Amino acid sequence: MPFQQSLLDLNDLFNFADFSTFTHNIPIEWVETALQLSSQATIWRRRLPADQVLWLVLGMAMFRDEPVHEVARRLNICAQGLASNDLLARSGITEARKRLGSEPVEWLFRQTAHTWGHERYTDDDWQGLQVFAVDGALLRTPDTPELRDHFGSGNTSTKRQTPFPMMRLVALMNVRSHVVVDAQLSPYRRSEMRLADSFLAQIPDHSITLFDKGFWSAHLMLSVSQQGTERHWLTLARKNAVSEEIEQYSPTDRLVRMKVSAHARKLNPNLPETWEVREVTYTEKGKQKVVFTSLPVSAYSETSIAKLYQERWEIELGFRDIKSSMQKNAVTLRSKKVELIYQEVWGLLLAYNVIRREASQAAEAFERSPSSIRFKPVCDYIAVQLVVMAAANPISGTGRRLKELRSGIGSLFLEAKTKTRPSRPRRVKISKTRYPVDYNAAPLK
Template sequence: MTSSFTAADLLLTLNQQGCNRHWLLPAWKNIAAETEESYGPGDRLLKLKVSLQARKKNPALPEFWYARAVTYEVNGMEKTVLTSLPADCYKAKEVAELYHSRWETEVGFRNLKSSLLNNALVLRSRKVELLEQEVWGMLQAYNLIRREATKAAEKHKKAASEISFKFAFKFIATEMIVLGNTASPGTIPKRLEHLRGALEVVFITKRPRPSRPRAVKISKTRYPVKRSTAPLK
């Protein structure tokens, strides 16, 4: 989503399809908007124009639409997010924190695909019933690891998001194999408590970022690219 022209139809429709539905996304560069109302420092209501193309495609769209813009600073850099969350219910600081916490949700999906499945591209089963069973087992394993990681975070008075899932997964998986083979089930609670204490070594103070700038792969096409083409008739 790169501009208000393409966003209006999607976001307004999203708001209308259900009760108390909202959206939150980063603001695009060079946004063309007027400040309709100011709620405080770095918090304002923007008035954006809906393009003629969008209104032609969806006649139900209004001429203008509104979005709340929250501007805040992270590591000396100014960032702005747009949202439909009302200012009388959600403070600007809460909106900024919510935007960054949603990143942890995306990391969770990555953990499912990369760490838990060892970067497998596809599921192994070929029947629907077996696929459902495979996905169910994967989610159970993920929830088990997350539960123990959360218990460890509570024990050490830290946030669960501060635990490295990759290392916690390997550590807990090994311990669970040992627990499964224990001859004395009565010792399991004590072993779990020891496991949560030992997970202190997998806490991370700062989530690593890529050391190289983002880039796209070079196009391999052997044909010249036409920069200006006449529309088809």
């Protein structure tokens, strides 16, 4: 049955807007604890109380192409009932979001992420190890003096600043379920490696973490492998890395010794002067690539290591799902205040994890891998549920509705023959120009 027809059939079965999916995944005790962190808690019941504002922030992530006040109206977010223009002024929504702040949303994201990110599903392990990945992404904000002053931006080749202020996002992701285990947000100028260093403790024992080559650091890699039990790492080797061969296992597999830079040892005096890593060379699409890893040669072959590193791209797909499927390829985030920008992004990550976890639970019910479910249809499907299942039959409890939800998600699996995603080269997006553009102007002759 076509996906669009499934949504129409659901519309015939249920009424409008319920948060059963969110409230099933997020225990109410967590929500209450998060709301206690609100910087401006009040003793009276407002027309738009904090618990409703929290759901509004999640709804904003699900309905990016709609104004915030329309999201509130559609999702019935108001203490006295339908949030129409007569009951809830548009300015009241902004003030309510300011009262809530970003801290409760951040706390709730971390609480859920730390719980869901370590869950195991079908086909979750790689040779007995859970697979994680670390990478960073940039999110554009609207161009206002306040946001540019706080977030900053990069410089172009002409030494001009980039068109929009940019927020830096660094995340730790479970590669198989695509759930974000932890994340850090910061202004553009902060270092990705410093941000990643703050959540290395969230990497569990008996795991392998895939790093982008931009995170190459003796401090970072040794912090992963020397803490806990069986915590390994794998990353693409940096070009022109100077090393000394200690032992050769095969022509494309060897153990090498490298010096730890004086700058790194100055930042961390506990680092040794030298360290040993395994170097594996392989060929992909006619190009030779080299990876460094802490995996021992006695238990992990060079062929399996080369194949595993291809999964590092899964975290890039996760960022694409957030920017493309959830944000509808919007040029910038929608908020225009610093605190609300952080609130919006924490809500975006929380909503993303809810979708990913619900998809993983559905995949488990069908004895399939979570990575075999297509994200965008599931995102659209759950968004519809927030509207369609509002006033469902009282005898239809959360368990039954969730079963129906996952049954629908079960039809959204990737076919086995298309599970390998096609290659999509990166493209430079259109950026803002300082000169006015007249799209209706006649072409030059």
